[in-house]
């Protein structure tokens with residue numbers, strides 16, 4: 001069985017998740033947006049963090065990566081198409097935070113259909129472009145980490161560089177609304193929801 005811990009971090013209050021395989025205590029950090037001490041505080045004795053993966057490259061999901069990578073000695077993974085988003089991070093942080101910051105360098109890239117093994121858990125990569133070109137959701141069993149693609153009652157912004165308003169709707173309809181209704185969604189911001197609830201009530205994308 002999996003266990004999920006959550007920390008809300010940074011100026012944009014993004015969610016950082018720790019997914020732990022109950023059997024082996026192996027773990028993965030999903031999004032590391034800021035405030036690395038808050039993310040590290042989710043770790044319990046015996047947890048073995050193997051990787052950090054980002055749902056996408058916006059600064060509010062990756063600013064703690066370098067500190068955590070150094071503290072934990074693990075690899076950082078992200079979809080290849082969001083390298084372009086990381087590349088413009090110095091400008092986006094200057095514009096929004098008033099200070100130009102350096103993006104973390106990925107150790108490896110993930111792609112649609114990849115399986116990231118976390119002990120006995122298989123975490124599947126679902127490429128859901130739109131909010132950013134490399135935006136990806138991560139699925140294990142009936143648990144989905146949706147990044148900034150799908151929120152409770154909303155969807156990710158597309159009025160930003162490299163975003164595409166038509167692709168995000170296509171991605172949600174074809175790749176997320178086709179999951180079982182009782183799939184629990186852990187988004188990049190805000191509260192958790194389910195696929196069934198969003199299909200019935202999300203005003204931005206109707207099933």
Ligand SMILES: [Zn+2]
Pocket residue numbers: 056058131148156
């Ligand atoms: Zn984002």
Ligand SMILES: [Zn+2]
Pocket residue numbers: 012014058060061148188189
């Ligand atoms: Zn975000």
